[in-house]
Amino acid sequence: MKKNKIQNIFSQIWRYKFIWTLLLFALILGVIDENSLLNRREIREKNDELRKEIAGYEEQFELAQKELRALQNDPDVVEEVARMRLFMKTPNEDVYVIE
Secondary structure, three states: OHHHHHHHHHHHHHHOHHHHHHHHHHHHHHHHOOOOHHHHHHHHHHHHHHHHHHHHHHHHHHHHHHHHHHHHHOHHHHHHHHHHOOOOOOOOOOOOOOO
16 A cells, blocks of 8 residues: 555656646755755855946045145145144144034
């Protein structure tokens, strides 16, 4: 009786072998494989984060380039930077730092 049930189960599995093969293939591609859909999604999300970070750095670079060009070409900007960032002063004035 048990042997008959086991044979019946295996015959049902064998009858749908193509469906089982497709399900196994989908499982391997979707979850198990190192290039699975889950891993690809994680990599895509990380790639998007890195692209946003790169865009932020490029924006910082452009601002730094503009500031550098202004410092190289405009003496008023040099004076402003010297006064605000370096707390420099002319000989006839006093500087008070309030934080």
